[in-house]
Amino acid sequence: MKRKGILVVVSGFSGAGKGTLMKNLIKKYDNYALSISMTTRMPREGEMDGREYFFVSKETFEEKAKQGGLVEYACYCDNYYGTPREYVEAQLEMGKDVILEIEIQGALKIKEKFPSALLLFVMPPSANQLRDRLAGRGTETQEVIDKRLRRAAEEAEGIESYDYIVINDDLEVCTKELHSIIFAAHNAVDRNEGFIENMRQELNVLVKGEK
Ligand code: 5GP
Numbered sequence: 561m562k563r564k565g566i567l568v569v570v571s572g573f574s575g576a577g578k579g580t581l582m583k584n585l586i587k588k589y590d591n592y593a594l595s596i597s598m599t600t601r602m603p604r605e606g607e608m609d610g611r612e613y614f615f616v617s618k619e620t621f622e623e624k625a626k627q628g629g630l631v632e633y634a635c636y637c638d639n640y641y642g643t644p645r646e647y648v649e650a651q652l653e654m655g656k657d658v659i660l661e662i663e664i665q666g667a668l669k670i671k672e673k674f675p676s677a678l679l680l681f682v683m684p685p686s687a688n689q690l691r692d693r694l695a696g697r698g699t700e701t702q703e704v705i706d707k708r709l710r711r712a713a714e715e716a717e718g719i720e721s722y723d724y725i726v727i728n729d730d731l732e733v734c735t736k737e738l739h740s741i742i743f744a745a746h747n748a749v750d751r752n753e754g755f756i757e758n759m760r761q762e763l764n765v766l767v768k769g770e771k
Pocket of ligand 1: 571572573574597598601632633634636641642643661662663664665666667
């Protein structure tokens, strides 16, 4: 039986360490493909076009969305972010588990369009640690940090829409946990309906042959 890829949505508060976690997951295990989003926000220091994001103008983004080239998109803290369609579809077809590191509005749209998507939410061990991590990054102004904390408080209200939470305290432990959840999800009954139906039919044939 050909193993089908799962669409895995990973959300979490800005500063929860999702980016590092995703990079580690991809490095440790080879069945993942990380989707690179398109955004209208400016690159941060150290970010490269085509690696962290495809950095584009508002016009280019809107054009891509209009052409149906994005699986989902959302506006987050005054910027657009969206998931390019082509890569996601090709990787799923190849049996890869495709990771979308996206915020909650996008996650909900994915769940609507792809009911068998797996939704994971990464949390810091405490709210204070989140604040410290955001400040420690040193790339954001106080105004942006405050905005992201307010946004985190709003997002916390939507966690019940997700399937699992993962607490990012220790990077290695968290990476393993994330992988285990995705690994187990492949065996969920509703992701194996074809196999189960086939088994039923084969069993029926065997049972009839017995008579
Ligand atoms: P940042 O500016 O910190 O890189 O990302 C801000 C937020 O946008 C994060 O919560 C991130 O997960 C989310 N994000 C990144 N790419 C996408 C995307 O393609 N679609 C949506 N809906 N959110 C995204």
